[in-house]
Amino acid sequence: MVHGGILTGRTFKQMGVECIFTLSGGHIMPIYVGCVEQGIKIIDVRHEQAAAHAADAWARLNPGNVGVAVVTAGPGVTDAVTGVANAWRANSPILVIGGQGPFANLHRGSLQEMDHVALMKPITKWAGACYDTARIPEFIEIAIRHAVTGIPGPVFLEIPMDVLMKEVVEDDAPIPEIRTTPPLIAPQSAEIRRALDVLDKVERPLLMAGTSIKWSRAQQALQAFLDKTRIPAYANGMGRGTIPAGSSLLFNRTRREAIKNCDCIILAGCILDFRMNFGANIPQDAKIIQLEMDNLLIGQNRHTDVALVGNLACTLEEMLKLSSEEGRNIDFSAYSAELRGKEDALAEALAAEQVSAAVPIESSRFCREVAQFVGNDDDMIVIGDGGDIVAASAKVVPIPKNGLWMDPGPLGTLGVGAPFALAAQTTYPDRKVLIIYGDGSFGLNGMEFDTAVRFNLPIVGIVGNDAAWGQMMRPQGAMYGEHVAVMLNHTRYDKMVEALGGHGERVTQPDQIQPALNRAYASGKPALVNVELKRDTDYKGGGYI
Numbered sequence: 001m002v003h004g005g006i007l008t009g010r011t012f013k014q015m016g017v018e019c020i021f022t023l024s025g026g027h028i029m030p031i032y033v034g035c036v037e038q039g040i041k042i043i044d045v046r047h048e049q050a051a052a053h054a055a056d057a058w059a060r061l062n063p064g065n066v067g068v069a070v071v072t073a074g075p076g077v078t079d080a081v082t083g084v085a086n087a088w089r090a091n092s093p094i095l096v097i098g099g100q101g102p103f104a105n106l107h108r109g110s111l112q113e114m115d116h117v118a119l120m121k122p123i124t125k126w127a128g129a130c131y132d133t134a135r136i137p138e139f140i141e142i143a144i145r146h147a148v149t150g151i152p153g154p155v156f157l158e159i160p161m162d163v164l165m166k167e168v169v170e171d172d173a174p175i176p177e178i179r180t181t182p183p184l185i186a187p188q189s190a191e192i193r194r195a196l197d198v199l200d201k202v203e204r205p206l207l208m209a210g211t212s213i214k215w216s217r218a219q220q221a222l223q224a225f226l227d228k229t230r231i232p233a234y235a236n237g238m239g240r241g242t243i244p245a246g247s248s249l250l251f252n253r254t255r256r257e258a259i260k261n262c263d264c265i266i267l268a269g270c271i272l273d274f275r276m277n278f279g280a281n282i283p284q285d286a287k288i289i290q291l292e293m294d295n296l297l298i299g300q301n302r303h304t305d306v307a308l309v310g311n312l313a314c315t316l317e318e319m320l321k322l323s324s325e326e327g328r329n330i331d332f333s334a335y336s337a338e339l340r341g342k343e344d345a346l347a348e349a350l351a352a353e354q355v356s357a358a359v360p361i362e363s364s365r366f367c368r369e370v371a372q373f374v375g376n377d378d379d380m381i382v383i384g385d386g387g388d389i390v391a392a393s394a395k396v397v398p399i400p401k402n403g404l405w406m407d408p409g410p411l412g413t414l415g416v417g418a419p420f421a422l423a424a425q426t427t428y429p430d431r432k433v434l435i436i437y438g439d440g441s442f443g444l445n446g447m448e449f450d451t452a453v454r455f456n457l458p459i460v461g462i463v464g465n466d467a468a469w470g471q472m473m474r475p476q477g478a479m480y481g482e483h484v485a486v487m488l489n490h491t492r493y494d495k496m497v498e499a500l501g502g503h504g505e506r507v508t509q510p511d512q513i514q515p516a517l518n519r520a521y522a523s524g525k526p527a528l529v530n531v532e533l534k535r536d537t538d539y540k541g542g543g544y545i
């Protein structure tokens with residue numbers, strides 16, 4: 001005889017789960033028993049939002065696996081909603097299991113009873129409930145199949161507490177094979193040939209590498225394609241880091257000009273959302289070749305001339321293969337060299353702006369110091385959690401050679417920093433994990449440094465502290481002439497982390513930023529470097545779309 005919690009733990013083991021993220025609650029305790037039996041690590045956080053964020057990061061850090069969060073009923077599920085929504089927009093395959101009052105008392109008003117499935121349906125690929133203990137493994141398999149098929153994403157499964165606690169005969173509850181990677185699908189040769197025909201006739205193409213490059217595990221295929229064709233490439237979303245930082249074909253600062261002047265754009269897993277101005281900047285006569293994992297994303301906001309639907313690694317490999325078989329000479333070396341000259345000139349101009357020794361510290365100098373620190377470590381994992389300071393840092397902080405960059409994604413959720421870092425340090429205990437914070441965002445899940453202390457995870461955060469919600473403050477002042485609900489204090493967040501058992505340090509001089517980071521890592525503890533920045537109220541344009 002086995003109870004539902006044991007079945008859940010054994011099913012997790014079958015699907016390769018190494019770690020779950022959770023916050024304890026009476027509705028879900030049997031699942032902990034199953035995880036302990038199977039040697040699955042349980043990391044209990046301080047807020048269910050953090051559990052979902054950590055599961056999101058786990059999926060990003062472990063391609064081919066699914067992140068798992070387990071939350072209790074009622075407020076446990078509602079607290080997790082933001083994390084699930086973030087995974088939805090970021091296409092992260094995570095499984096969230098939510099508790100529920102006893103099925104025997106359904107609709108009688110049990111403690112924390114509510115319609116979780118209806119709540120989760122709009123922000124998941126699948127949401128359902130299991131009311132039969134013997135079918136728990138079957139329902140988990142159904143959920144995982146939905147999570148990883150096509151464009152990946154989160155799924156939600158509700159299991160009432162009496163269903164988890166009930167015992168059934170083990171042989172009556174078989175655990176099916178669970179595949180956490182979908183079958184590889186490639187587009188037809190005729191479509192591949194159409195794309196190559198377009199490339200044969202253009203002069204100024206560019207490639208945008210987006211999130212589906214990561215979920216297709218297409219990094220090597222992409223690099224091989226770029227090496228062969230010499231097409232200049234830019235990265236967007238989780239496409240950042242999929243092209244090695246040292247690649248001569250990876251560009252950044254010339255993106256606006258390259259898009260404006262292109263006669264062909266290859267959207268390799270990059271959708272035309274607000275980050276691409278909904279495709280409005282692409283010339284009307286430019287050809288669009290779109291590579292995507294799911295046909296539902298083809299042609300979003302702009303007509304696509306050639307649609308290549310399938311796993312992006314398979315698609316890029318087929319493009320190279322057919323090009324070679326047909327003897328095509330697709331080579332844009334000259335155009336890439338032209339853009340490289342412009343790119344280098346812009347980089348030099350930017351570097352000249354980052355040398356200020358002013359106190360309070362200028363944000364540009366903060367970004368330069370962090371960029372230099374990150375550039376000295378090939379294996380670092382860097383996480384962006386904030387508004388202005390992270391947007392500015394992302395333009396200059398290099399993606400480490402063997403590391404990666406993570407940020408919330410298109411939902412723009414603040415508070416992902418510490419939860420993402422928990423998952424990163426658990427996955428890679430020997431690597432440095434750095435969170436670049438805005439002071440506003442630190443306040444959302446800063447208590448997760450307590451979790452890091454309890455599990456001996458030496459994550460390090462650095463706060464660009466300008467005592468304001470800067471991304472709101474500047475446009476608000478320019479448009480309305482006053483600042484309301486956007487001002488903060490130069491709060492000693494470093495002291496907070498010290499109080500939780502970590503290492504904290506305050507920095508007010510620009511030349512002390514890197515030494516403080518070195519001391520933070522040397523402490524061997526979860527640490528926070530709190531850098532006081534100038535509060536810059538000068539609005540330079542830009543904003544939300």
